[in-house]
Amino acid sequence: MTGKWKWIGKLAATAVSVTMLTGLISACSGGGDQSAENRVLRIGVLYGEANNDSWVREQYTNTYEYTHPNIDIEFQFAVDYSASRFDNPNGENEKQPDTYEQLTKMLTGDNPVDVVIFDYNYLKRLTQDNLLKQLDPLITQDKFDISDYVPTVVDGIKAASGDNALYALTPTFNSSALYYNKTMFTEAGIDFPTDNMTWDQVFELARLLSKGEGGERQFGMTFNRWGSDGYYDMQTYSAPLGLKKWDDKLERMTVNEPGWQKVWETMTGLYKDHVVPTQEDMSLVYESMNKQNADGSYYSNPIGGDLFLLGRTAMTIGEYYYANEIKTTMDNASKIQDFKPFEWDVVTMPSHQEMPGVGNVYLSDLMGINVNAPNADDAWDFIKFTNSREWAELKSRNNYQLTARKEFIKPRDGLTFNINAFTSVKPIPPQSTDTEKQLREYPRLYEAEQPAYQLFQEVVQGTKTVEEALAQWETEGNKILTEIKNAPASPAEGELKPAADGGGTAEAVPVG
Known part of the structure; x- marks a missing residue:
């Protein structure tokens, strides 16, 4: 599940009790600057609607704003559904917006966001492009305790950064x-x-x-x-x-x-x-x-x-x-x-001998500080608040997600099962190539995968061997790649021009 529906699904699962909220207010209200001066904290989110941000506020910021009356939260969405639905009123296929490009605009534009909430698959690129502030010095400086964080969460974040450092935290995972x-x-x-x-x-x-x-x-x-x-x-x-399934230059099937x-x-x-x-x-x-x-x-x-x-x-x-x-x-x-x-x-979850302990771990609510944040102090205070022990206790009542703090990970309602099975695997490392970006830029690229569906069934039915199926997929896929390569050249010499006739989106096919 991706995009808007993932966020809505999480919201539907969120429940906050009055008793726990009171405890959180008591525990956290002293964390930020409570001066009379009003300040704005701008938060960037991948998907949402500018004219209807109530579900995002309920998910992340209502409690923080209540305990920090001098902080006003403003949201900016990399992909704004309320605007994008008017971009193509005739329903014509066209190149999809580059989410990462929109994400970087929020971080580097004239009015950059202070905090960014994003998916794990963007972490490596954000750190490589030096767009996130390293959190380790802040954690040490404020003695912010993350010792009880699930190792797979912390280790997964560090592994994706490339330099074994923390550039984000998340209060929940799945x-x-x-x-x-x-x-x-x-x-x-x-x-x-x-x-x-x-x-x-x-x-x-x-x-x-x-x-x-x-x-x-x-x-x-x-x-x-x-x-x-x-x-x-x-x-x-x-x-x-x-x-x-294809090489980085889109020249041949692999x-x-x-x-x-x-x-x-x-x-x-x-x-x-x-x-x-x-x-x-x-x-x-x-x-x-x-x-x-x-x-x-x-x-x-x-x-x-x-x-x-x-x-x-x-x-x-x-x-x-x-x-x-x-x-x-x-x-x-x-x-x-x-x-x-x-x-x-x-x-x-089972793992491959080549990748022991690697399974399906979803870190979709990563929170980082923009390296260009105008209000970096409040950004860090917000991240500390939403990743605190008290906040984790609130989130532990969510049946759909696990809190990142081990203390609150336990079976509910009298269940007894091996809940540690969900905390003992590592996330799949980000790939060096952004396949979804390739599919957005070259909408016809999905056609290079289409032959595999039928060929797989033919192998199962015994009408083709694996060798025959993969050879045929290679041949038919290479033909599509050649057609893409021979499309009218883009203004930049040597670059491929995305196909103008559309035909698919990044979500059209599963990508391994």
């Missing part, structure tokens, strides 16, 4: 783990999964747990609880490896190489053997569960197509908030037709 059905493992006499397993070890377990035929089949695992297209699942598996060959052989084998369900497998499962009521109407299953809750897959990859959905389902088990409650737990 991550994925491997959920497993303990009942299935027990019935099969197979040992439970453990933390720090490799993908190959998990796939071996998945094969042992797969059994049955047609609509009654039990699958070893899914890459998400709903099941999905195999090629899309492959992006989850391959993302930590940093494999590229898919017909050993790294991709191994990925394709592994993934297509899981679908061929029905260890992971194909689209056809899922259709059979849903059809077998499509039961009629006595009056002839069809029973509406509140679980929907969730294969893990339906008891049709032994393991699945899920984010932290999925634990709450499982609990809700188990609490209402008696109301669900033909539902069989089961025991479950989680372990760390």
Whole structure:
């Protein structure tokens, strides 16, 4: 989930109690300058609407403004939805705005922002371009305690900076783990999964747990609880490896190489053997569960197509908030037709031997100080406030995110599961090439990936080998790259001109 909907989803999960708010005010009100002088703190955010910033304020600043009456908050959005929807009234495809370019304008323009809130994938570029102020000296100077921060958060931020320094902090994060059905493992006499397993070890377990035929089949695992297209699942598996589909200069495809060959052989084998369900497998499962009521109407299953809750897959990859959905389902088990409650737990997301301990960690609310900030002191005071122990206690009531401070990370509502599985993996390092930027600048570039979807299915169906599929993808993709290269030259000699006919956006295809 990206952009505006990610932010709205987080807002829907935020709840602040009056009692905790009072405690926060008491603990933090002395942190800033309480003089009568009114000052403006300008905060830059990636996405939003200038004419409707209430959801951003509720998420980040209402409490700070209440405890700092002399500070007025102003927001600026890199991508302003309230304005951009009027940019293309005829619905014509056109080059998408460069979010990073808009982000840098907020930091370097005539009226630069003081604080910037951004996603992890921009951190490396912001530090390389010297646009963020290093926070380590400020942390030391004010004795700001971050000793109880989740190591994966601090280490992930330092790793992306390139010089092992902190240029941002975040009060919350999210991550994925491997959920497993303990009942299935027990019935099969197979040992439970453990933390720090490799993908190959998990796939071996998945094969042992797969059994049955047609609509009654039990699958070893899914890459998400709903099941999905195999090629899309492959992006989850391959993302930590940093494999590229084309070279940085967009001159040739790089898919017909050993790294991709191994990925394709592994993934297509899981679908061929029905260890992971194909689209056809899922259709059979849903059809077998499509039961009629006595009056002839069809029973509406509140679980929907969730294969893990339906008891049709032994393991699945899920984010932290999925634990709450499982609990809700188990609490209402008696109301669900033909539902069989089961025991479950989680372990760390599997990783590749080449990238041990690297999984899906989402640091989407990073807060940094603009190196050109006109009001750097208040910017630091705001970051301290929103990353304080008291603020973390407030955020710990959010079922959708984890607080960055370990003290408040614990299962809620009587649940007992391995919650450390969500805090023990490292984020995927940022790639050296901004693939999303390439796709924005050259809208036709998405066409170079299109052949892979069908070719993947043909390998699964046995009509092509992996070698044949990757060779064909390479040939067809190279043709697209050549067409892009031969497009009318841009004013700058040697540069490629983005295709004028549109045809896609950065969100059109999953990018590994």
